[in-house]
Amino acid sequence: MNVLEFRDVTRTFPGPVPVEALRRCSFSIAAGDLVTIIGPSGSGKSTLLNLAGLLDRPSSGGVVINDVETADLSEADRTAIRGRWIGFVFQAFHLMARRTVVENVTLAGMYQNQPTRARHEAALAAIELVGLAHRAETRTGLLSGGERQRVAIARAMASDPSILLCDEPTGNLDTANSAAIVDLLRELNDRGTTVAVITHNPEIAAIGHRQLRLRDGIVSHGAA
Numbered sequence: 001m002n003v004l005e006f007r008d009v010t011r012t013f014p015g016p017v018p019v020e021a022l023r024r025c026s027f028s029i030a031a032g033d034l035v036t037i038i039g040p041s042g043s044g045k046s047t048l049l050n051l052a053g054l055l056d057r058p059s060s061g062g063v064v065i066n067d068v069e070t071a072d073l074s075e076a077d078r079t080a081i082r083g084r085w086i087g088f089v090f091q092a093f094h095l096m097a098r099r100t101v102v103e104n105v106t107l108a109g110m111y112q113n114q115p116t117r118a119r120h121e122a123a124l125a126a127i128e129l130v131g132l133a134h135r136a137e138t139r140t141g142l143l144s145g146g147e148r149q150r151v152a153i154a155r156a157m158a159s160d161p162s163i164l165l166c167d168e169p170t171g172n173l174d175t176a177n178s179a180a181i182v183d184l185l186r187e188l189n190d191r192g193t194t195v196a197v198i199t200h201n202p203e204i205a206a207i208g209h210r211q212l213r214l215r216d217g218i219v220s221h222g223a224a
């Protein structure tokens with residue numbers, strides 16, 4: 001089953017000179033896949049991520065998540081799908097520095113409809129999954145960069161998403177921490193999470209079972 005599918009997606013940004021940031025992109029990501037999307041600056045990576053995460057709508061074509069065609073859904077329905085099925089991991093960790101690890105993970109807006117106790121348990125399980133159980137009560141402002149990214153990953157995993165969308169997840173990390181985060185993403189994938197990683201770094205891209213390459217808004221498939 002496909003978790004994410006782009007069907008002939010074009011995204012044009014209007015303006016005096018319209019920019020075709022993505023052009024007729026088609027690809028699919030199956031459940032259990034680990035896919036990397038690589039491309040140079042300006043090639044359309046963020047545009048693709050924003051569309052995949054339902055933060056933006058295509059100018060034409062379809063974005064299908066778990067077999068649901070999303071383009072024409074209401075904003076409320078798209079928000080619900082985003083919260084239920086998509087976990088985001090960004091380069092900047094976007095944590096609340098004065099809150100603890102468990103607070104950051106529990107307060108994520110993504111699964112607010114769960115009862116408090118269930119949320120807390122899901123948060124603790126996710127924190128354990130990323131190897132930070134011993135830091136659960138530490139304020140995130142005191143953590144290292146690598147640990148902060150683990151918290152962000154735990155936050156994304158706490159809602160048990162269908163796909164983890166990672167945008168340059170190691171962009172703010174040194175080599176050792178980058179390697180550890182890459183290992184963690186692989187481990188999560190081994191345990192069944194579908195993972196998509198957007199990067200401009202060929203070494204990170206090499207972890208993908210499949211690589212999609214973006215250039216000038218056009219996606220091509222296959223190895224580097």
Ligand SMILES: Nc1ncnc2c1ncn2[C@@H]1O[C@H](COP(=O)(O)OP(=O)(O)OP(=O)(O)O)[C@@H](O)[C@H]1O
Pocket residue numbers: 013014015019020021039040041042043044045046047048200
């Ligand atoms: N809101 C916007 N309005 C107009 N043009 C945009 C907008 N967002 C992106 N673009 C243009 O679309 C193209 C693709 O941009 P995008 O941010 O997706 O690239 P990227 O691969 O993520 O780049 P980077 O690696 O530098 O972040 C670029 O030419 C960019 O200038």
